[in-house]
Amino acid sequence: METIVRQRTIFEIVDQIGQEVLAKAAPDVDAQSRFPQEAMDAMRQNGLLSVAIPQVYGGLGLDVKSLMQIAETLGKYCSASAMIWAMHQAQVACLVQHADSSQFFRHYLREIAEKQLLIASITSEAGVGGDIGTSIAAVETEGAMSRLTKEATVISYGEYADSYLVTARRTPESAGNDQVLVLLKREEVELTKTGGWDTLGMRGTCSPPFHVTATFPTEQIVPVPFSQISAETMAPLSHILWAGCWLGIATDALNRARKYVQAKARKNLGGDQQGSTRLAEAINLLNLMRNNIIASVSEYEELMAEGESGRAKCNSMAYTIKINTLKITSSQLVAQIVQEALLICGMAGYANESPYSVGRHLRDALSAALMINNDRLTATNAKLSLIQKNL
Amino acid sequence: MIEQIRAILAEHGRLMIDMEELKEDTDLYEAGMTSHASVNVMLALENTFDLEFPDRMLARAVFTSILSIRDALLELGVEEEAVKEA
Numbered sequence: 091m092e093t094i095v096r097q098r099t100i101f102e103i104v105d106q107i108g109q110e111v112l113a114k115a116a117p118d119v120d121a122q123s124r125f126p127q128e129a130m131d132a133m134r135q136n137g138l139l140s141v142a143i144p145q146v147y148g149g150l151g152l153d154v155k156s157l158m159q160i161a162e163t164l165g166k167y168c169s170a171s172a173m174i175w176a177m178h179q180a181q182v183a184c185l186v187q188h189a190d191s192s193q194f195f196r197h198y199l200r201e202i203a204e205k206q207l208l209i210a211s212i213t214s215e216a217g218v219g220g221d222i223g224t225s226i227a228a229v230e231t232e233g234a235m236s237r238l239t240k241e242a243t244v245i246s247y248g249e250y251a252d253s254y255l256v257t258a259r260r261t262p263e264s265a266g267n268d269q270v271l272v273l274l275k276r277e278e279v280e281l282t283k284t285g286g287w288d289t290l291g292m293r294g295t296c297s298p299p300f301h302v303t304a305t306f307p308t309e310q311i312v313p314v315p316f317s318q319i320s321a322e323t324m325a326p327l328s329h330i331l332w333a334g335c336w337l338g339i340a341t342d343a344l345n346r347a348r349k350y351v352q353a354k355a356r357k358n359l360g361g362d363q364q365g366s367t368r369l370a371e372a373i374n375l376l377n378l379m380r381n382n383i384i385a386s387v388s389e390y391e392e393l394m395a396e397g398e399s400g401r402a403k404c405n406s407m408a409y410t411i412k413i414n415t416l417k418i419t420s421s422q423l424v425a426q427i428v429q430e431a432l433l434i435c436g437m438a439g440y441a442n443e444s445p446y447s448v449g450r451h452l453r454d455a456l457s458a459a460l461m462i463n464n465d466r467l468t469a470t471n472a473k474l475s476l477i478q479k480n481l
Numbered sequence: 482m483i484e485q486i487r488a489i490l491a492e493h494g495r496l497m498i499d500m501e502e503l504k505e506d507t508d509l510y511e512a513g514m515t516s517h518a519s520v521n522v523m524l525a526l527e528n529t530f531d532l533e534f535p536d537r538m539l540a541r542a543v544f545t546s547i548l549s550i551r552d553a554l555l556e557l558g559v560e561e562e563a564v565k566e567a
Contacts, residue, residue: 223516265497265513317510317541407520407539470516477523479536 100141100150104160107132108167116168119294120450123287125250126294129171130208140203142179143186147196148203154327154394155387158334165338166345169454170294172338174208174247176331180324181209181255184271187323188314195312198273210251212274212302216241220466223320224266228259229311237305238272241284246297249283252276256302257316269316272306279304291453322404326390326413333383333420336458337376340427343451344369344376347431350438350446365434372430379423386416407474414467421458428455482561485529486550490514493521505547519544526550530559 111132119126133139142157143149152160157179164172182202189195201207213222227240238258245254254274259266280303287298312319351365389412393400403409428451432439438446483505490509491500497513514522522544527533534543534553543553555561 265511267513267515268511321541402540402542405540405542406536408536473517473520477520477527477534477539479533479539 100152100156101159101163103136104138104163107136107138108163112164112167112171116170116294116450119168119170120291123289123293123296125247125296126168126171126174127250129168130174130250133171133175134206137203137206138175139178139206139208140182142182143199143203147199149199154330154391155384157327158330158383158387161331161334162338162341165335166342167338168294169335169339169451170292172335173292173295173332176335177211177246177328178209179331180328181211183327184255184312184319184323185273188271188319189312192309192313194307194309195273205252207252208247208250210245210247210254212240212242212245212248212254212256212300214243214245215257216243216299218266220463222257222462223269223317225257225259225269226266227256228262228264229270229272230262231308234308235305236272236308236311237303239304240302242300242302244297245281245300245302246295248281248298248300249296254279254302255312256304267317271312271314271316271319273310273312274304274306275310278306290456291450292457318405321410322401325410326386326404329413329417329420330383330387330390332458332461333379333386333416336420336424336455337380337383339451339455340376340379340424343428343431343448343455344372346439346446346448347372347434350435368430368434372427372434375423375427375430379420379427382416382419382423386413408478408480411471411474411478414471417462418464418467418471421461421464424455424458425452428452482551482554482559483547486526486547486554489522489525489529490547493525494518503547505551507547508545509547510541510545516541526554530554530557532557532559 112126112129115126115128137150140149141152141160144151161172161176164175185195185199215226217226218224227238229236229238238256240256240258253276256272256274257269258272260268260270282301283298284301285299287296347369351363351369355363355366393403428448431448432452435446435448438444439448441447442449487500490496490503494509494514495518496503496509503512523534523539538553543549
């Protein structure tokens, strides 16, 4: 009972921040391609950066379903703020799930909660063809200190993060796929911006390329291979939370279309209710998208609850296919639903200065297919389909 | 059985190390086998030993070394010595 009351409160807080801060900032964040600082301030004030951290370390310890719902709610108001929040949660979860055997990391989890630290991901790298399971950069360890250099093709909110989780080969001699995940604190990293971030959508995520160099204590290497972290936490949770953001974008776009159709219908009682058929069909798609995400959340939570055997299943090819499919399907549906909303609203949806405008939604939604390119995930699934047995 | 696994790894594993250096417990992924290459190894094993790996066995841990592959094949009823010709 207590849990239900607390969770309802956090959802109410998120919705209030969304309405009062994110929604108001979103047009300017988008127009200026600037970091949504006011949204981040509001999230920090309300402890939203530590909701995935267990209560014992000062967080809220929310389950995956609650995290997905928060991503969805934020996504209704500002896609960029929602995506920044979602990417941060996936980073935090990697530490919660895989680093708590280390005293350093247990202490750092507390610090994230206390100071509401924002963690960015440095998984992208020039020269690996978009495959985050391969690194060129390598950790060079000399006793208690280590160093690494990396050419990152994108670091979302890179200039605004307090720390970073970076993938690199375990040693300079290691194979490209023998990777570790390293925590770098802001003061340990030298970031040199090597390009800009003037994009079609998701402009507020501020994700330009950087040259990264860092010297850091060796204890900041997460004590589990990245392949395992990726299979059990980073990939499933990222895809679930990204899908949550996209669900928010799709929901808000379709809500605008709903208001448009209903306003017309009120003025034209008994006449031709233009757009209502397309609206009904688009609502079907939205339900399909939502139910598909919720099913993935349930399956992932069941696997996590199962313990060791569940974690082993996360490392299976069958689960890789499933979680890739969640990402591919959700990213396709969000773009499709927003385009339906645009068709329903017509010029009122196409115009930027209109209560029915879905232009920003569409531009933001089109990024979904590119965040780990759908063609790459489809190619992986195609390869795995050669060996998969149970459909 | 071990020799046939080795032959398949030599042909399809795309390892970064020489086959002579490959021990029975060497981690194949650390030796550079990509997940793409691992699928080809699995397909070749299925073909050579005339079997199908069930989904529950299609996981990184099962194909992590020559020994773990041998254990998987034994579990599926392949006999240590009596192996059909590839």
